[in-house]
Amino acid sequence: HPQPTVSWVHNDKPVPSNDPRVNQPIEPAARPAQPLLGGPLEESPGGTSVFKVPKASRADSGTYQVIIKNDLGQATSSCKVIVQDVPAAPTGPLEASDVKADEITLEWKAPEDDGNEPITNYVLEKRPKGATEWQKVSAFLTTPSATVRGLEEGKEYEFRVMAENAMGLSEPLMTSKPIKAKHPFDPPSGMDKPNVDTTTEDSVSLSWEPPRKGPVSGYIVEKRPKGEKTWSKANPGTITGNSYTVKGLPTGKEFQFRIVPINAAGEGEPSEPTDVVKVQKPPTAPKILDVKKDITAKEGEPFKIVVPYMGTPPDSVTLTKDGKPVPLPSDRFDVQITPDEVIITDKKAEKDDSGRFEVALENEKGKDQVAVQVDVKGPPSSPSGPLEISNVTADSCTLKWNPPKVSKSAMLE
Structure with missing residues (x-):
């Protein structure tokens, strides 16, 4: 029979004849075919072609086809090869979806290649920033997320995760930078005065x-x-x-x-x-009670205007005379505020002090006021001239003058 040729195809792509993984056909022993006595013609022994992969990888998985042909025809055969391996690393990024003072929630995606074996679980590890040793967080994670608890507030951590199947662990996927365990917000600020x-x-x-x-x-x-x-x-x-x-x-x-x-x-x-x-009773507006509204004073002596009230003591006391403000306190006037009355003292009464005084008491809750009539009495002023003399005799004369110009407050005997 004519010597056949052998070719290989991997996933519909021809394998070059010089590919080192292909061993060329082994030639059979050279002897002609001999007819068997009383039987059919004896066939010549065949050869072999071997496709050998010394170190299989995931890329070697797929359908293999061998084609053997000569001038008389061809024969083909195929098989499916599954190369199993550990999974690829989980798909990144490995990032935090929620960060708190003592816990961080991490998320990632499944590997793009599971190694032709189902992913059974993920292994998550952590280490403080700057440390060399990894600490296992969990080896039994079945979903691509996890919450790492028991962290130290303010400390930075690195994390890595590996996928696992029946063949073993994948390469790790790491966080791109350390993550600080802290609250996602700061303490509140901007309080107004209560x-x-x-x-x-x-x-x-x-x-x-x-x-x-x-x-x-x-x-x-x-x-x-x-x-x-x-x-x-x-x-x-x-x-x-x-x-x-x-x-x-x-x-x-x-x-x-x-x-x-x-x-x-x-x-x-x-x-x-x-x-x-x-700390006191609720403040109320001062309310003036009965006040002595007619006061008679003696010139040169002090007099007082006493204003009893109820309510919260006033924050301010104002005094006017005949509509004009009188400073309080001053060289002439003192003011005293007690829990139940206000006392205004004129240290030395003058004739001009006669008139209408108004006292106003005020605090944050309101205001009240009262009018008092003051009458200052004192010696009259000198009589008005001219002093006229008439009817002069050896032992007498007549004097005539005008009365003094005094106010109604003057005391005449």
Whole structure:
């Protein structure tokens, strides 16, 4: 028979005849065919062609076909070869989808090549930035994501993940840069000065607006006595609303208050403190009670205008005379404010002090006023001239003059 030729095809692509993986046909022993006595013609022994891959790789998988032909025809045969291997590395990027102070959630994609064996699980490892040893997080991950817990806040970590099948572990996929364990937001800031809504004998009620920056989960109210530097917490636990009443305060003592916003990242910047607040009954406008409205004073001596009132003591006291402001206090006038009356003292009455005085009491809640008529009496002034003399005799004469020009307040005997 004519000597055949042998060719190989891999995945529909011819394999070059000089490919080292192909061993050429082994020639059979040369002897002519002999007819068998009483039987058919004996065929010549055939040869062999071997396709040998010393170190198979995944690229060697596929369909192999061998074609043997000579002048009389051809014969073909094929087989499918599956080369199994560990999977390729997981598909990147390996990145964080959620970062918190003590945990990080990582995501990645399955390998593009599973090594012709199903992926059974993923192995995730971590190490602090700068460390050389990897620490196993989990070897039993069945989905391409994981949450790594128990991290140290503020510390940076590197991560790597490997896919595993029955053949073994893939090469690792690493994070492109270290990831810091921290909250995705900062502590809140931008608190405005709180409002003082009301006071009682032992409490102060406050309200406030949320901070302008950052999420907030609650608030802390702090207090300090007037004149002191140290702040102390005024509430147990955390306040979730935007108002709070600080109780158990000593009556009459003065305090300042401020608000500290908080969230998962920690305490934020405190608000500006309130003005000094006195622990007392709720402030009310002063209301003037019965006042002595006609006062007679003696020239050169002091006199007082006493204005009893109820309500919160006034923040300011103003005095006018005949519509003109009188400075308080001054060289001539003193003012004293007590919890139930205001006392204005004219240190030395003058005739010109006679007239209509108006006293006004005012605080943040309102104003009240009252008018008082003051009459200053004193010796009259000199008689008015001219002094005329008439009817002069040896032992007498007649004198004539005009009465003094005095106000109705002058005392004449």
